[in-house]
Amino acid sequence: MRWTIFSSGDGPALDSPFEHPMKSSPSGVSSLLTGLVRMLNGPICKSCRKSIAQRRHASSAAAVAERPFATQSVDPPVDQSPSTNLAYRLRTGVVLSRPPQITRDLTSFEKSFYLYQRRMNERLALPFTQYFYFRKQTPAMLDWKRKVKERQTAARDIGKYNPYSKEGWNDELLVGAKESEPDHQVEVLLQDSIVYPMQKDGEEAAIEAQRKALVRPMPRVTEADRTNDQRSLNRLLQRTLYLLVQNERGHWTFPTDTITGRESLHQAAERILVQSGGLNMNTWIVGNSPIGFSQFNFQKQRATANEKGVTELGEKTFFMKGRIMAGQANLDKNLLGLKDFKWLAKEEIEKAVLDRYWAGIKNMLPER
Structure with a gap:
């Protein structure tokens, strides 16, 4: 059904594109009333124009009311009850090694x-x-x-x-x-x-x-090899030696400590070497990525002392690779409570450390 609108003057009749008000949308009704007002020759005040634009037909208002307005929420309900966060204590270990000094023996x-x-x-x-x-x-x-x-x-x-x-x-x-x-x-x-x-x-x-007066080459077997001085770096020249320290509980491990603040693994490794072995070592931390990972779960969960609402399930240790180029370790002024140190080869480490500790580090140590 279409309407024909006549103007008050002599102009031609206009075909309105609007449908019947009962079937039109609210915006269509408002446009129709505004169009009728504009075609009238008489003046109209501003308040009347606003009141006409805000009118709604009864059927249009009912159609608008029938629309589903409520939306379903996809977010899960928030539990406001207090809960305990479970986490692992993050630690950094340093695998400080002395590379081989001579070629291996021939078969x-x-x-x-x-x-x-x-x-x-x-x-x-x-x-x-x-x-x-x-x-x-x-x-x-x-x-x-x-x-x-x-x-x-x-x-x-x-x-x-x-x-x-x-x-x-x-x-x-x-x-x-x-x-x-x-x-x-x-x-x-x-x-x-x-x-x-x-x-x-x-x-x-x-x-x-x-x-x-002949100048003979240096012997391949040193005095430290003959006396089995495991603190000396001048032994097992064909093998790679690793620095192991004895902690307060008497266990032999790599130099290890908890990560503090926002320091990275590389920064933590450098700090651990200074706090454990002193400044009399010329060392180099190789890269920023760890070479190994070890996880130890506590038999009983522990609450942290500095973080409220956090319970520790265990320890996760990330091992960084390091090289010593000169110097020697000195534990006199160490800050980690260490008692002793040794430079050991891979097969010697297996005999010195605990079985569970050896299972976590053996695959990141080369055979030589």
Whole structure:
């Protein structure tokens, strides 16, 4: 149903686009009344215009009232009753290590293979042209001939072996031969460095003086190894040593303490090293991420002393990796109540710590 609205003047009739008021929305009724008022030639006051715009038809008001106005809440009801928060105590541990100082010992297979490669090189290489390097009838030439006559080859660390003889093919050693041992090769090289004098008079004294003046390499086994000094860093040079401390209860652990304030794991690790081992250590904390994690649950929940409404279920310890480059630990002025310290290898740590502690740290320690 459409209405036709006539103006009071001579103008043409207007077709209104509004529907019947009974079926229209409130906004449509308001627009219709406003349009009728505008088409009247007579003036209208401001108060009347507001009252006309605010009118609602009875059926329109009923339609508006039938709309569902209430919305359902998706938030769960808030429990206003006091509750206890359960949490874990956060701690930081420092795995401070001294890396290996020398290469590891060779296996029997590696020793044999190394000597086999050296002898094969002698078989494949061209003969040594001695007259290109030594002049005739010189002390160097005479010394060279004497040493080659003893070892039967130009190489100095492969034993008595001549690759150009009838037995040149036999370049493999028997089981237990000393020629493949590094200690024997060192002694041969040192002996070969002695220069024999030209004169026969006083030859033995000159050779003995040179032998005493030889600079020998440092031993692979130190005095700390022989005395089993576990506080010394000069032991087990082939292995990685880790700093372990003895706490107030007598248990051996890595230096560990509770995280305080807003400090990060890296900052906590640096603080723990200073408070436990003192300032006489040149250390470096590697990275900002932990290398291991350990969790220990209390048999009985404990209430915290500084936080109200928080009950601790246990401890969670995050271990940070560190390196010591110089210095030594000193527990005289430590702030963590530590009694003693040791530098131990991985298999020694297993014997020193508790079983449950070892189960949490063994997988983050390398075998060497």
